[in-house]
Structures are given as C-alpha cells and as structure tokens.
Amino acid sequence: MKDLNLLYVFEALWCDRSVTAAAERLGLTQAAISSALKRLRDQEGDKMFTLVSRRMEPTPYASAIAQQLLDALTMIRKTSAEKSVFDPASSRRMFTVRTRDIGEIVNLPPLMEKLQEEAPHIKLRTVFVPMDETLGGLASGRIDFALGFLPSLEAGIHRRKLMQQHYVCVMRKQHPLAESELTLERFREQEHLLVEYSGSGHKVLEKALIEAGARHQIKVRLPQYLSAPHFVISSDLLWCAPAVLAETLATHFALTIKPIPFQLPGFEIGLYWHDRYHRDPANKWLREFIVNVQATRP
Structure with a gap:
C-alpha cells in the first residue's frame, strides 16, 4: 500500500466497521473517508469493505491482508512515537473504552469534566463486549482501553491501578x-x-x-x-x-x-491497554490523564 494515509483509513474501517465512526476517529469528513476507500479499492483491485446490515464488513481479501497491514502500521507508529507529539487541545480523536455501566457511572463523568477543560474536542465512546472480543479489540485498536475489575485480561495487556475497592x-x-x-x-x-x-x-x-x-x-x-x-x-x-x-x-x-x-x-479497578499501543502518544496521554483524574478524586 503506497499511500500511508490509506493505511490509516483501512485501520479505522477495520476497527470501527463504519464510515461515520472511522471519520470521527481520524478527524475527517465522511466524504473524505469514502474518497479514500475508493482509492483503496482501485489500488488493491478489491472492494475491501462491503455494507452488511449497516456495518462495513471486510472482504475475504481484506481479512487476509489485515494483520500484515496493521502490523506494518504498528511498526511505523513505534518508529515515530518518540518524535511525534500529541496535542490534546486540538485533537478531535474519538477513543473507545470497554467498560460496564458501573464504569460509565463512576469513572467517566469526572473524566469528561476534566477533558472539557484540557482536550475539549476529544470524544469518548463506550462498548461492552465479551472478554474474547475485548482482547481482540484491544489488539486491533477497535478498543483503546478496558476499564474495570478484569482479572482475566492477561497476555499482551498492560494495566494501571485506578482504585482499591470493597x-x-x-x-x-x-x-x-x-x-x-x-x-x-x-x-x-x-x-x-x-x-x-x-x-x-x-x-x-x-x-x-x-x-x-x-x-x-x-x-x-x-x-x-x-x-x-x-x-x-x-x-x-x-x-x-x-x-x-x-x-x-x-x-x-x-x-x-x-x-x-x-x-x-477486596479488588482493584484498573485501566488496561494492549502492548501494541503502549508507546502510542495519544494512548499514552489519555491513560496518564485518566490515572491523574482518578488520583485527584475525593
């Protein structure tokens, strides 16, 4: 894939299975994502993603090359991570958090309040999926973080304690x-x-x-x-x-x-993320922000 921008579009569509969500993730318009998808299809000679029950599902060809493309993008991110700078004040990125309604009630409202002050354009989306989908989502980037009491999350997963509970x-x-x-x-x-x-x-x-x-x-x-x-x-x-x-x-x-x-x-509420995104500047900034917000709670 010659155009690096198309690689990011592929990743966003692979993760979100939605042109709208991919546009929000990348801070682009839906028209820009559709145009990039057309270029991607022309370049690869395959439809890449097709609409199935309101979801953009990958074709067999896209599924076959997905891991190679995602790994390549991970290597690019690792190479440039220390040089790149994440600007929370201007970022329009949408982060996806896997949590239950308890996390939505307890952790996210104070987080959103603080984000409004320092990163007013950042968006949050929550999902609640089974553990196997959570691991896959963290590895692929469909999910940025998991939040909660999740002792079954292990291989390839980093963790930070947010609070001790009983x-x-x-x-x-x-x-x-x-x-x-x-x-x-x-x-x-x-x-x-x-x-x-x-x-x-x-x-x-x-x-x-x-x-x-x-x-x-x-x-x-x-x-x-x-x-x-x-x-x-x-x-x-x-x-x-x-x-x-x-x-x-x-x-x-x-x-x-x-x-x-x-x-x-007792038990610990933790924040979890995959090793592939451990050095990603945006991921690193938000997880440190979440830890700091939690530490300052009364």
Whole structure:
C-alpha cells in the first residue's frame, strides 16, 4: 500500500466497521473517508469493505491482508512515537473504552469534566463486549482501553491501578433492617438481588452468597448495575455492590449502605491497554490523564 494515509483509513474501517465512526476517529469528513476507500479499492483491485446490515464488513481479501497491514502500521507508529507529539487541545480523536455501566457511572463523568477543560474536542465512546472480543479489540485498536475489575485480561495487556475497592450491602432507606445491625443470620434470611456477568471478577459475589447460606434467597438476577437501584428502592431486597458504586448511587436514590457481615476479598479497578499501543502518544496521554483524574478524586 503506497499511500500511508490509506493505511490509516483501512485501520479505522477495520476497527470501527463504519464510515461515520472511522471519520470521527481520524478527524475527517465522511466524504473524505469514502474518497479514500475508493482509492483503496482501485489500488488493491478489491472492494475491501462491503455494507452488511449497516456495518462495513471486510472482504475475504481484506481479512487476509489485515494483520500484515496493521502490523506494518504498528511498526511505523513505534518508529515515530518518540518524535511525534500529541496535542490534546486540538485533537478531535474519538477513543473507545470497554467498560460496564458501573464504569460509565463512576469513572467517566469526572473524566469528561476534566477533558472539557484540557482536550475539549476529544470524544469518548463506550462498548461492552465479551472478554474474547475485548482482547481482540484491544489488539486491533477497535478498543483503546478496558476499564474495570478484569482479572482475566492477561497476555499482551498492560494495566494501571485506578482504585482499591470493597463490597458493601445496599438496601432501601425504609427497609426493616435499615436502623438495625446487619448480622449474618439476618443477612441470609433476606432476599437478594445479584448483578452477574461471567466475564468480570465480580463473580465472587455469587459464590459468597452461596457460602453465606443465601443460595436460595437470590430472588433477582440482572446483567447490569444501572437497573439494580430501581429494584432495591421498591422492595426489601438486599444488594451486594462495589462501595464506590453504592456511594455514587446513594446521591440519587434513597439507599442505606451497610457493611457486609462476613469477609469478602477486596479488588482493584484498573485501566488496561494492549502492548501494541503502549508507546502510542495519544494512548499514552489519555491513560496518564485518566490515572491523574482518578488520583485527584475525593
């Protein structure tokens, strides 16, 4: 591929599968991306990407050469990384973060507030995909960072700790136990809400409930956090949740937070990125920015 600009366009389309998203990623117009795609097709003698159910999917030929092209671009970035300068004040890049709704609630609003001051044109997009897709996305650049409690992310992945956390028990303020000590016996007698997802480290909660004798007291199971407080405030359900999430939600919902009456291991919320982008100036700037924003939180 003779034109380096076409290589960047190929990467953006490969990562985002969308002309619109690719344009946002590169800070170009959709017309410019479409024009570049036409030149790419003419140069390679292949359609490269075709529209399938509103997604620009790669052709077999594009898929066959994708790894070579992406590796070549990685080598170019590594060669020029120390010479290149990322200007956050003028950048219009869109960064993609893999996180659950807990990360969207707890981590991203303060981050966006600070970004507005120092990098007002940068955009964020969140995705939530299974672990295998997360690893593939980080490796290919479709995902810039993963954020959360993700102990299963290992090979080729860098990590920075953002915060240390523990679990608490959440109930509505009018709960019969709201003004009482939450003993283990009382805990196991109550009905519980459990937010579950096999790809995260929070799977430990279900095991803990079972070991505490509340196996048959799990009344509601949910795949995400944001709906949980709506169940809690309208019932006598107990909900074991990360403390930072409970404290954040308690500013918006009538919730009471109590210690869990047995030992649970603490855990770390981390920021994860792939080794291929470890020296990328934009990636490096934003991850340091995220770490600093988290460090200054009250």
